[in-house]
Amino acid sequence: MDDELRVELDRRLALIEDPGGADAPLPPLPWSDVVLAIAALALLSVLLVWWAL
């Protein structure tokens, strides 16, 4: 990695690693969203298998 890119990477990492800073990582996706997606898919799959086969 060249020096210019290294400096830019370090600047970005400092901003992202700053706790409470405006550039901190996004919060994780709520587990309720994942559960909702899985439940919806499971329900849809059961209904479709029942209808189609």
Add this chain to the structure above:
Amino acid sequence: MSQPTDQDATYSELPLLRRERIWGFWDYSSVNVGLAIATWAFLQGGAVAYYVGAKAAIASIVIGYGISVLLVSLAPCLPCGRYGIEQFVSMRSVLGERGARVLMVVMSALLAAAWSAVLAIMCGHAMANVSNQVFGTTIDPGAGVVSVLAVAALVCSWVIVARGPRSLELVNRFVAPGLVVVTLVMLVLIFTSTSWSDLAATPALDPWGDSRLDFMLAVELNIAGGFAWWPNVGNLSRLTRTTRAAFWPNAIGLFGASVVAAIVGVFAALALGSEDPTLWMVPLGGAFLGVLALAFVGMANITSVVAQSYSALVAIKGGGGSALRRVPWGLLAAMVLAPAAVLAFFPATVYDNYARFVSWGAIVVAPLCAVQLVDFFVLRRQRLDLRALHLPFRESRYGFWGGWNPAAIVAIVAGASTYAFLLDPVTYEPRGWFVHLTASLPAFAVAGALHFGLTRAMLRRDPGWGGYR
């Protein structure tokens, strides 16, 4: 519209800051729909119609795409979306620096080139059919003119992708809604010429004859079709502003739009007795509407090539080393698209092996997705050390053994072997418990379980292994 510069992190592996994330929920949904609704979704529907009739096809498409799109929405979309990191940089925590680099080359150079070739050839077919209708030419699907048109499509893609992700967003704002209209018009036209009861009674084009096996083959084809998004979506989702915007638009685009287009593809294939989407438009819509639809769908393929190429370019910029990093964006885009241009001169070979081609991707991607998912969500509990991801492997907590993670590699090889055992990738002949399990799902389960078990075993020997603690 801004020209890309090397300082712009959206063109490199640099982690994005929140203020640089350009896509909200609807922006990403629009890009996602544009990516999903290209004629590969129609071709997918045509391939499914080989095995099952309309009702079973609908079930197999929803179930197959639903499973694999949900999995790729979890990994790689969430690690990349949460941290704004390039997809193959994120894979350094899973495979090690060298492992991720090899993966990047395989995925970007081979799969991206092959998909771009398929799309470009389909665009060539569409344009050839337009010419046949409008100018009365008699261009054969395997003719050299189709290859030339496919190369022209790749050149158009290069012009757009060389201008960067903002051009991608702008193009998709117009193309994605247009494609939705084309798909819905096709659906209406199908049902003006045939009834649902006739369609539901139409047999599959070329089934094996065992209805359960045919259904599972159709499900497998659709699971594999959904997994084919894995190389692209991480680098797109890192441009989103929230984790919800990185996750849910996949349900609208990669799932919803693909499912609708594939179902329309099944209906058209069954109604017209052909699996080639470029042969459906004129019989369905007549000369004027058919030619219009063909031209539009041909153009839509170009937008998918653009999205595909952008992801591959970011990956290569990130993982290709300092020499590739210095290559200008436009030149690198030409290098990424060049192999597709070569493949475009073998249109029949590429076009007629769609199911096998999708299957070859799933052999690698199903276990890879499992390993990444288990690694990020279970073993690392959604926490990554961004600094360590960007350090050379000798200094990084993600160094593993000389930049390779043997646990992940063994798991992926075991998963791929499971897939090949259950579904022969050359003959596309199912074996063993395929009829109960498909091939992708056991490959996914074997790889995920093995990666978890092997990593826990390594951690018992060396608690500092791989930066898991």
